[in-house]
Amino acid sequence: MFKFIFKRLLMMIPVLVGVTFIIFTMLxxxxxxxxxxxxxxxxxxxxxxxxxxxxxxxxxxxxxxGRYMKNLITKxxxxxxxxTRLSVTKELLTYFPNTIKLAVLSSLxxxxxxxxxxIISATKQxxxxxxxxxxxxxxxxxxxxxWLGMMLIIVFAVNxxxxxxxxxxxxxxxxxxxxxxxxxxxxxxxxxxxxSMLEVIRxxxxxxxxxxxxxxxxxxxKHALKNALIPVTTAVGLTISRLLGGAVLAESVFSVPGLxxxxxxxxxxxxxxxxxxxxxxxxLSMSVVxxxxxxxYAFADPRIRSQYVRSRKKKPAMLKGAETSE
Amino acid sequence: xxxxxxSTRNSVVVLLLVFLMVFAGCTDPQSPAxxxxxxxxxxTATERKVKDTLTIAIDAEPPTLLPQQTIKYNTTIICHDIFxxxxxxxxDGNIHxxxxxxxxxxxxxxxxxxxxxxxxxxxGEKFTAEDVRYTFELASKEPACLSxxxxxxxxxxxxxxxxxxxxxxxxxxASFLELLATQRGTIICKSAIESMGRDAYARAPIGTxxxxxxxxxxxxxxxxxxxxxxxxxxxxxxxLVYKIISESAGRVIEVETGAADIAYSILPSDVDTxxxxxxxxxxxxxxxxxxxxxxxxxxxxxxxxxxxxxxxxLAYAIDKExxxxxxxxxxxxxxxxxxxxxNVYSKEYSDKRxxxxxxxxxxxxxxxxxxLTVEYLCQPVQEMISISEAVQNMWKQIGVTAVITxxxxxxxxxxxxxxxxxxxxxxxxxxxxxxxxxxxVFKDKINSNDxxxxxxxxxxxxxxxxxxxxxxxxxxxxxxxxxxxxxxLFVKDTLVVLSENVDGFVPHPLIESGVKSVVVxxx
Numbered sequence: 001m002f003k004f005i006f007k008r009l010l011m012m013i014p015v016l017v018g019v020t021f022i023i024f025t026m027l028x029x030x031x032x033x034x035x036x037x038x039x040x041x042x043x044x045x046x047x048x049x050x051x052x053x054x055x056x057x058x059x060x061x062x063x064x065x066g067r068y069m070k071n072l073i074t075k076x077x078x079x080x081x082x083x084t085r086l087s088v089t090k091e092l093l094t095y096f097p098n099t100i101k102l103a104v105l106s107s108l109x110x111x112x113x114x115x116x117x118x119i120i121s122a123t124k125q126x127x128x129x130x131x132x133x134x135x136x137x138x139x140x141x142x143x144x145x146x147w148l149g150m151m152l153i154i155v156f157a158v159n160x161x162x163x164x165x166x167x168x169x170x171x172x173x174x175x176x177x178x179x180x181x182x183x184x185x186x187x188x189x190x191x192x193x194x195x196s197m198l199e200v201i202r203x204x205x206x207x208x209x210x211x212x213x214x215x216x217x218x219x220x221x222k223h224a225l226k227n228a229l230i231p232v233t234t235a236v237g238l239t240i241s242r243l244l245g246g247a248v249l250a251e252s253v254f255s256v257p258g259l260x261x262x263x264x265x266x267x268x269x270x271x272x273x274x275x276x277x278x279x280x281x282x283x284l285s286m287s288v289v290x291x292x293x294x295x296x297y298a299f300a301d302p303r304i305r306s307q308y309v310r311s312r313k314k315k316p317a318m319l320k321g322a323e324t325s326e
Numbered sequence: 327x328x329x330x331x332x333s334t335r336n337s338v339v340v341l342l343l344v345f346l347m348v349f350a351g352c353t354d355p356q357s358p359a360x361x362x363x364x365x366x367x368x369x370t371a372t373e374r375k376v377k378d379t380l381t382i383a384i385d386a387e388p389p390t391l392l393p394q395q396t397i398k399y400n401t402t403i404i405c406h407d408i409f410x411x412x413x414x415x416x417x418d419g420n421i422h423x424x425x426x427x428x429x430x431x432x433x434x435x436x437x438x439x440x441x442x443x444x445x446x447x448x449x450g451e452k453f454t455a456e457d458v459r460y461t462f463e464l465a466s467k468e469p470a471c472l473s474x475x476x477x478x479x480x481x482x483x484x485x486x487x488x489x490x491x492x493x494x495x496x497x498x499x500a501s502f503l504e505l506l507a508t509q510r511g512t513i514i515c516k517s518a519i520e521s522m523g524r525d526a527y528a529r530a531p532i533g534t535x536x537x538x539x540x541x542x543x544x545x546x547x548x549x550x551x552x553x554x555x556x557x558x559x560x561x562x563x564x565x566l567v568y569k570i571i572s573e574s575a576g577r578v579i580e581v582e583t584g585a586a587d588i589a590y591s592i593l594p595s596d597v598d599t600x601x602x603x604x605x606x607x608x609x610x611x612x613x614x615x616x617x618x619x620x621x622x623x624x625x626x627x628x629x630x631x632x633x634x635x636x637x638x639x640l641a642y643a644i645d646k647e648x649x650x651x652x653x654x655x656x657x658x659x660x661x662x663x664x665x666x667x668x669n670v671y672s673k674e675y676s677d678k679r680x681x682x683x684x685x686x687x688x689x690x691x692x693x694x695x696x697x698l699t700v701e702y703l704c705q706p707v708q709e710m711i712s713i714s715e716a717v718q719n720m721w722k723q724i725g726v727t728a729v730i731t732x733x734x735x736x737x738x739x740x741x742x743x744x745x746x747x748x749x750x751x752x753x754x755x756x757x758x759x760x761x762x763x764x765x766x767v768f769k770d771k772i773n774s775n776d777x778x779x780x781x782x783x784x785x786x787x788x789x790x791x792x793x794x795x796x797x798x799x800x801x802x803x804x805x806x807x808x809x810x811x812x813x814x815l816f817v818k819d820t821l822v823v824l825s826e827n828v829d830g831f832v833p834h835p836l837i838e839s840g841v842k843s844v845v846v847x848x849x
Contacts, residue, residue, distance in 0.1 A: 035469075038389075038396060044473035051469035083389040083396070085525055094544040150575070158583055165579045166571050169546060255571040257545020265386075 012287045019283045024065050027272050033057050034082040034270040055082055079273030088277045099258040103243035105178045110185030111236050118193025133190055140187030146249040149180040166255040177254040181247050185239040192235045196228040230301055237293035241286045374847040379565040383577040385591040387545055387570050392528035393512035394468045402509050404568060407550055409533035412439060415507040425513055434498045441489040445557040447515045448538035455491035459483055460516035471510045498788035500795055504756040536561040536842040546570060561842040581606060581825050587846050588828060592821040594654050605826045610657050611833040613820035614754050619813040625746050637810035639688035643724045645680045649716050650816040661814040664803045666754035671799040675807060685724045697725025703745035706732040713749050757799050779805060
């Protein structure tokens with residue numbers, strides 16, 4: 001198992017290096033630079049040149065890239081933001097935790113309710129609950145989340161005054177953004193769980209269990225659910241990855257200082273160090289999430305676990321004459 | 327396959343729901359009712375309890391609080407609370423003393439300032455001429471300020487005594503006082519910035535202003551507190567919180583729910599929401615942000631003396647009043663001059679320059695009786711696009727087709743004035759500020775390459791005699807207006823939303839920070 005994890009971690013390195021190279025190249029060849037953006041329209045040529053020198057924008061492609069990678073590998077220094085002159089690490093550490101919190105809370109909400117509704121829909125297929133939840137799932141997937149966010153603000157913050165309209169300075173400020181972001185995930189997970197459960201319920205071994213006389217709930221929870229959850233785990237992993245990448249629209253609507261908004265602003269301002277390091281961070285977290293999901297598979301599904309774990313001692317008496325896959 | 331009654335009914339229900347959702351999105355456009363264009367009048371209710379915190383919603387985080395580092399709007403307004411200047415400029419453009427009590431010019435190349443005594447920074451240090459000299463030295467090396475400080479001779483600028491400084495110049499600099507009244511002239515604390523280091527100082531500044539810095543939660547809010555040893559009139563409200571809310575509608579909602587008391591940077595599209603709400607007040611004052619059509623004077627088709635008639639034709643085809651009314655209602659005013667309207671050097675022209683027939687005639691005289699196509703560039707900001715479409719339509723009336731291309735801000739700035747024509751925004755805080763877009767040194771979108779204009783602008787900055795200076799600026803204005811180097815459209819109002827509990831807000835278009843006189847009541 002550990003070998004597998006180690007191999008995966010090693011594989012991440014070329015991926016991340018490749019990501020930095022691609023992003024750096026794209027940024028380098030995009031027209032206009034940070035000096036223009038920071039100084040604005042009416043800056044003299046002399047002023048722009050001075051700022052370009054200060055930000056090392058006149059150095060060649062490989063010099064700039066080399067400097068960035070050297071600082072990253074030897075000192076763990078991600079550079080300095082062009083607009084605020086703060087260290088990029090500090091900026092990311094300020095904004096990323098908010099995105100993590102939002103991503104985790106929303107995914108949790110989506111997973112808990114999505115899987116529950118999916119199970120109920122599957123077990124009570126074609127009932128009124130099933131129809132309603134399928135329609136709501138369809139609406140949830142199609143609805144633009146910034147519109148939902150604004151509607152929630154108008155209803156719950158302006159009219160009912162139950163929660164603050166924006167900002168996360170109070171704990172209740174997290175409620176609306178979490179609900180808004182969980183919607184798409186909830187809808188997707190409901191549909192995914194439902195279809196996966198339906199498939200599993202039709203399997204022979206479930207029929208056997210029922211024939212054996214096991215109660216319905218025990219069949220669903222002990223036998224069906226574990227098998228159905230495998231594709232659902234992928235979906236949950238993807239949901240978290242998507243949200244970690246930054247839900248820019250929801251962050252704008254609710255004024256949550258998160259990574260998505262930081263990245264969009266940085267791209268507009270050609271704030272290269274922040275964009276580069278931000279993308280690196282997102283790539284890293286998505287890789288980690290994928291790795292965790294794969295490990296989770298190993299725990300959930302013995303068939304997959306056996307591929308990762310080689311049995312140390314072969315018991316000759318048991319395996320004599322039997323085919324082994326390794 | 328038979329369709330059952332039940333499934334038909336279900337389909338009908340779903341269709342009805344869909345239609346409902348579609349129509350819910352359509353609303354009636356309402357015309358703006360009366361907008362308050364005057365200051366608040368003082369309320370007489372004396373039993374109302376006063377809050378100790380004033381919350382202001384702003385649209386973005388200031389990149390820094392070191393005033394000389396950037397001229398971004400949010401840095402400007404917050405720095406205005408924390409710092410002071412040597413002089414201040416009122417809404418009519420007149421200069422008044424602030425940190426400097428008086429000043430004189432012993433000769434053309436020296437400005438002598440006498441500073442106020444017993445002024446202290448937030449850290450208890452006394453304000454002296456050393457701080458002024460340090461400020462100028464720092465500013466003259468900052469990318470955002472160095473060209474503005476070009477006339478200063480820092481080497482020979484001397485601190486005469488604790489409260490007197492002789493600023494030396496390389497050549498006469500008449501607009502020095504105007505510069506000192508702006509953010510670029512903000513006085514910083516020498517001892518603090520030297521001990522804290524520039525980056526730390528930029529995140530936790532020390533100034534002489536009515537409010538001192540308390541805390542800054544990145545991306546979220548900034549907190550300030552009243553400075554009780556302020557040398558001027560003390561601030562009325564003890565605590566000041568600036569909340570960062572990126573959506574204009576979100577800022578309005580913040581004030582509506584009472585989570586904020588004032589909101590800045592309101593878009594014209596939110597004006598109706600504000601006017602409809604019972605407990606919100608909209609302050610709309612003529613601002614310093616203006617829009618103008620510019621021409622690339624180096625372009626073959628539209629530029630230079632030979633194409634004057636074409637530019638005039640394009641100018642005469644625009645109906646500024648209708649355009650302004652249609653796009654902004656009451657919140658913008660058409661411009662009939664090149665220079666700032668609310669300024670000592672302002673000059674407006676009586677010729678409204680809207681005459682479609684004359685435009686067609688001029689176009690024919692220019693050699694295009696059958697019209698022509700021009701390339702038009704603007705940034706993909708909704709406002710610019712709306713203005714551009716209106717302009718495009720008006721030019722169509724005389725047979726000119728404008729091909730509009732939009733370009734993101736960054737590549738727009740990078741293409742360095744290659745456009746033929748386009749719309750841009752400018753700032754008219756002072757005459758120099760307005761004219762900066764015509765200056766070859768700035769290589770801006772005008773590409774005027776006009777030696778005469780450059781010479782005039784250079785001279786105007788150096789004329790100390792008010793009457794002569796005014797005459798020079800008027801001559802510059804005439805030159806630009808008569809040659810139609812640009813074609814100004816309108817000045818936007820600055821829009822601020824107040825909750826009904828706010829009193830004493832003084833709108834100042836350059837710096838919306840009349841907040842030291844603001845009092846907020848409990849509901």
